[in-house]
Amino acid sequence: MLKVYNTLTRKTEEFSTLKPGQVSMYVCGPTVYAKAHIGHAMSALVFDIIRRYLEYREYKVTHVMNFTDVDDKIIIKANQQGIDPFVLGEMYIHEFEGHLRDFNILPATINPRATREMDQILTMIQGLIDMGFAYPVDGDVYFRVTKDPQYGKLSGRKLDDMQAGSRIDVDYRKEHPMDFALWKAAKPGEPSWPSPWGDGRPGWHIECSAMNLNHLGEQIDIHGGGNDLVFPHHENEIAQSECFTGKTFATYWIHNGMLQLSGEKMSKSIGNLVTIEEFLNHHPADALRMMVLNSGYRSPLSYSEDILAQAEKAIDRLRSALKPALGGSTGASEAVLKTLQTQMHATSAGYVESMDNDFNSAGALSHLFELVRVINQTRADNATNEQLSPAQALLLKLTSALGLSIEKETVKNQAVDGFVDLLIEIRKDLRANKMWALSDKVRDQLAGLGVIRKDGTSWHWE
RNA sequence: GGCGACGUGGCCAAGUGGCAAGGCAAGGGUCUGCAAAACCCUGAUCAUGGGUUCAAAUCCCAUCGUCGCCUCCA
Structure with missing residues (x-):
C-alpha cells in the first residue's frame, strides 16, 4: 500500500x-x-x-x-x-x-x-x-x-x-493587497498577446x-x-x-x-x-542522484564536496556486488546459496515497503546495501557466476528503478581494451615469476591511466 | 511579527510508541610478496528540561539551535 x-x-x-x-x-x-x-x-x-x-x-x-x-x-x-x-x-x-x-x-x-x-x-x-x-483594471486582470x-x-x-x-508596496488599484495578477498589461517593447483587456501577457x-x-x-x-x-x-x-x-x-x-x-x-x-x-x-551525474536518494526528499539537502564524495563511494559499493566470481570458483554451498536466496526476498520486500512509505529511498537503499553485502559474501564463499547472477540481476533491476546506472561503463575503445587485457595478462606472469618491481610498475601505471583493477584479472575504466 | 519544517554515532542518514537500518570515515582482524578489493569484528542512553504511558528517538509542553515561506525562486 x-x-x-x-x-x-x-x-x-x-x-x-x-x-x-x-x-x-x-x-x-x-x-x-x-x-x-x-x-x-x-x-x-x-x-x-x-x-x-x-x-x-x-x-x-x-x-x-x-x-x-x-x-x-x-x-x-x-x-x-x-x-x-x-x-x-x-x-x-x-x-x-x-x-x-x-x-x-x-x-x-x-x-x-x-x-x-x-x-x-x-x-x-x-x-x-x-x-x-x-476583475480587470487598466489592462491588468x-x-x-x-x-x-x-x-x-x-x-x-x-x-x-x-x-x-x-x-510591501501595495498597488492601490487592487481591491485587496493579496489579489494577484492573472494578466499583465504590456509595457512598450514587451512581448504581448492580444486580449479582451488589451495587449499583455499572462x-x-x-x-x-x-x-x-x-x-x-x-x-x-x-x-x-x-x-x-x-x-x-x-x-x-x-x-x-x-x-x-x-x-x-x-x-x-x-x-x-x-x-x-x-x-x-x-x-x-x-x-x-x-x-x-x-x-x-x-562529478558523475549519479553522485547527485545518490545524494538525493540517501535523504528524505522533503528535508533540506546540504551540498558539499565531502557529502558528494561519500555518495560516490556509496555507488562504488553498489558496483562491488557486480564483480564476477573469483577465479577458479567451484561453487558455493547449499547453505550459502540459501542465505543469498533469503536476502533476495528480504531485499525485494524491504525495498517496496520502504518506497511505499512516502518514497523512502534512503530506507530502500539500506536494503540494497544488505543485498550487496550478501552477494559479496557469497562470492567470497566460492560462488560461480551462474550462482551470483540472479542476485546481481535483482540488484541491477532495483537500482535502475531508482535511476542509478551501476553497470560497467560502456567501453571507450575496443582496441585499447585488448592492450589492457594483454598488460594484465603479462602482469599475471610477472607475478607468477615473483618479479614484483615490474608487476607493481604495470599496476601503478595502469592505475595512472585510469584503469581500475577490480581484482586480479578483471578491470574497468575509472 | 505570522505560518511551517527540522535537530539521531566523526560525517550523511532511515526509523515516528516496544530491545536504534544503511552508507562514508576510523580502529582491529582474515586474505595477499606488498598494496588494493572483498569478507569478519568494534562504536549512539536519538538537542536540552519537564510530562503522559507498563513502555518514547517516536506523543504533549517548555527552552535552545538550524532552515524554509510570508516578494521572483525547484
Whole structure:
C-alpha cells in the first residue's frame, strides 16, 4: 500500500488515483532566464524517482513538466543582452533538456510552455471574470482572493495574518493587497498577446492552471514542485483552478525540500549556486542522484564536496556486488546459496515497503546495501557466476528503478581494451615469476591511466 | 511579527510508541610478496528540561539551535 505525504493535509495518506492504474502528475519546471543550478536538478531528480517508482508499481504515469518561457526576468535579461526573449528562453530550455538527459531523468510525457497555451489562458481568465473571481483594471486582470473562501488552504495562511505582516508596496488599484495578477498589461517593447483587456501577457500562476486543464484535465492526481512554491504559486494555482472548475484540483501536493549550500537555500537571487554545468564538469551525474536518494526528499539537502564524495563511494559499493566470481570458483554451498536466496526476498520486500512509505529511498537503499553485502559474501564463499547472477540481476533491476546506472561503463575503445587485457595478462606472469618491481610498475601505471583493477584479472575504466 | 519544517554515532542518514537500518570515515582482524578489493569484528542512553504511558528517538509542553515561506525562486 503506497502512502504519500500530502502538503495539503499535512498528513501521509494512502495513495489512490482518480483512474485506476493511472497517474497524472504535474511538476513545476523552471523559469528559463538563466543557467539552471543543481537545486533545479535536485527537484527534477526527486520527481523522477517518484515517477520511476510509480511505474515500478505498474502505474501508467502521465508526467507533465512546464517551462515558464515568458516573465519579467526573461524580458529583462533578453533586453540586457539585446536578443529576443523567446530566443533566450529557447536556448535555456534546450540546455535544460540536455541536463535532464545527463542526469538520466526520464523525459516528461509533455513539456508545455506558457507561450503556447494562450487560448486556454484567456478562456480561464475570462471565465474567472464572468464568475466574479477576477476583475480587470487598466489592462491588468487580478484574482479576487476574498471571493475564494478556501484561499490559503494549502499554505495554511489566513488573509488577515498576511495582511498584518505585509509591508510591501501595495498597488492601490487592487481591491485587496493579496489579489494577484492573472494578466499583465504590456509595457512598450514587451512581448504581448492580444486580449479582451488589451495587449499583455499572462501572470505567473495562470499558465500552470491552464496547462493542467489543457493537458491533464480538471482534476489531477499529483502536483509537485519545490517547497518554495507552496506560497504563493501553488496556493494561487489552486484558487484559480478550483474557482474555475468548481472541482478539487490536485489530490496530492508533493513538495521537495531545498538544496542548501553553506547553510542557505541555493537560489538564483542569493547567488550561492552551483550550476548544473559546473557540477557535471567535476562529478558523475549519479553522485547527485545518490545524494538525493540517501535523504528524505522533503528535508533540506546540504551540498558539499565531502557529502558528494561519500555518495560516490556509496555507488562504488553498489558496483562491488557486480564483480564476477573469483577465479577458479567451484561453487558455493547449499547453505550459502540459501542465505543469498533469503536476502533476495528480504531485499525485494524491504525495498517496496520502504518506497511505499512516502518514497523512502534512503530506507530502500539500506536494503540494497544488505543485498550487496550478501552477494559479496557469497562470492567470497566460492560462488560461480551462474550462482551470483540472479542476485546481481535483482540488484541491477532495483537500482535502475531508482535511476542509478551501476553497470560497467560502456567501453571507450575496443582496441585499447585488448592492450589492457594483454598488460594484465603479462602482469599475471610477472607475478607468477615473483618479479614484483615490474608487476607493481604495470599496476601503478595502469592505475595512472585510469584503469581500475577490480581484482586480479578483471578491470574497468575509472 | 505570522505560518511551517527540522535537530539521531566523526560525517550523511532511515526509523515516528516496544530491545536504534544503511552508507562514508576510523580502529582491529582474515586474505595477499606488498598494496588494493572483498569478507569478519568494534562504536549512539536519538538537542536540552519537564510530562503522559507498563513502555518514547517516536506523543504533549517548555527552552535552545538550524532552515524554509510570508516578494521572483525547484
